[in-house]
Amino acid sequence: MVSCPICGKRVRDNLINQHIDSDCSSGIESDPPPSTAPIFRTPAPKREPFFASSQPFSTAPETPTNSKKRPSEAEERDGVAIKQNGIQADTHPPQPKKIKTNAFEKAAPLAERMRPKSLDEVCGQDLVGPNGVLRGLIEADRVPSMILWGHAGTGKTTIARLVANQVNARFVEINSTSSGVAECKKIFAEAKAELGLTGRKTIIFCDEIHRFSKSQQDVFLGPVEAGHVTLIGATTENPSFKVQNALLSRCRTFTLSKLIDADVTTILERALEQSKETYNPDTTLVNTELLNYLASFSDGDARTALNLLELAMELSTRPNMDLNNLKSSLTKTLVYDRAGDQHYDTISAFHKSVRGSNPDAALYYLARMIQSGEDALYIARRMVVMASEDIGLADNTMLSLATATYSACEKIGLPECRINLAHCAVALCQAPKSTRAYRGLGNAMSALREPGIAGLPIPIHLRNAPTRMMKEMGYGKEYKYNPNYVDGKVKQDYLPEKLIGRTFLEDRDLGTEIDPDLGEEVVQNEDDEEEEAKTVVKGEPVADASVPDPVDEKHFQMQQSTKHIAVDDRSRADGDTESPEPKLPAEEEVGDKDDTEDEEDQALPLSSQTEPPAEWQ
């Protein structure tokens, strides 16, 4: 005999499935169960906690009706006393509602205590609003496996928990750092058994799913596809780059909105209202003005805002505290930047500043990245790419400097290697720029897309001839070995016959258009009134930008290339990725369109965003 996990009645082992399928109406044991030692008995189902109501309390044993009574939301929120086993200890008439919190609740930070208890309390997320897509799916009990993508503190964990609560599913939370593949498999087996036995679904919530290794992600494929579990993964990173495709295609991706200041202020107002009694803050300091200030500082992160509010409520009661002191104490605790959230934006701005030969901006973004704990090797690796992508043939030594910087970072590590990073960043900024090699490769790659070009026969004199048979076939026979000739010069074709005369490397870099903004900052040199007005970019005098100076072509390139070389940035708009192939000149849009492209990219459906090459992940 087993105890039915739904109704708790005793049912024969072999009839349990039939019993569950019949809504617990068949297969019930009529005879009392054989007497066994208590240790072998299936424990009775846990009773629902009894919640005090405004009705006079009764000490009568719990009946099936009252045992099922769920507390109203208000009751739960107000912390109305929970009584176990239906025994109401306090028989006095109900007192005015007072918050009673247990030790765990007390120890939890304000943000945790303020976690919304219903979807209606979630602010700023239309997804779960009255007409939200996700809300509809939850209400129809058709919750799919999903990835929730959004900034930190926007409600991903909260929504996942509410979903599970709403659809009455088992909820299991796992984390990439502590949960291995074995644990995941165990959870899947339990979920499958529970589903088979009781029909109850299991929702597995993986916070920071982007940190799961490939093998951890792989393990989800089968159970998610079979529907044995519903996966809710949360990530602050673009899932296209960080969640493997096979898993992504089995899940729906929902993007959470970044909370606007008004949403965060609402959350703070609610929190202040509900916790005034606990903290007893000085309300002349902790007022609407401060809440607005905290909301704007927390940059859409409700958790940060609530943590700041908690601190503010505590600080406000200190003697001699005024608004200015309070604000400055609070801002000292703020994190300037988080690797992750702004990781790609910051590296992108850094790269573009180097390309724009702007050392001030490059150093600013570098400092931000170092401050926020960015991996030094990640920055160094990007500079190795810049050395070829942006400086290229204009100064070949930059590649050596960048690779040496990478190796210095490897050997030294932070904080010291920040100096190597700064050295290299400034050198890259000051170096002349050329994308000829990079563009040349793009031209060649584009040629391969023309019909028949990719498979053209290699000229026979250039072919390798490792075997006698190949030699006899004439492979490599007519080849002229350059070092045997004066200055290595020989007349010989290298391209396949059909491509002879075709060029991929352009004669010079782009830079044919004049940036209309370049001439705006014109200053008179006060030291020498006779000297002509010079165009100044960031305080640095250069030749008159309207007339390219052929003598100082490198300098001209340096200024111009930053505005006119529209390297295809699409594939790395959000990711640490380089376009393997620059656009053809004809396809390129001249002008600084990078930022617009970034925005457009973010608006693209995930499936159409470009996957970065593996080496950039």
Ligand SMILES: Nc1ncnc2c1ncn2[C@@H]1O[C@H](COP(=O)(O)OP(=O)(O)OP(=O)(O)O)[C@@H](O)[C@H]1O
């Ligand atoms: N949309 C929201 N509405 C109301 N409160 C919110 C919202 N988002 C976050 N909060 C508050 O912030 C706290 C943290 O939210 P939550 O853990 O859901 O964020 P998250 O998006 O999962 O963050 P992370 O990515 O850092 O794990 C919650 O306990 C809640 O108090």
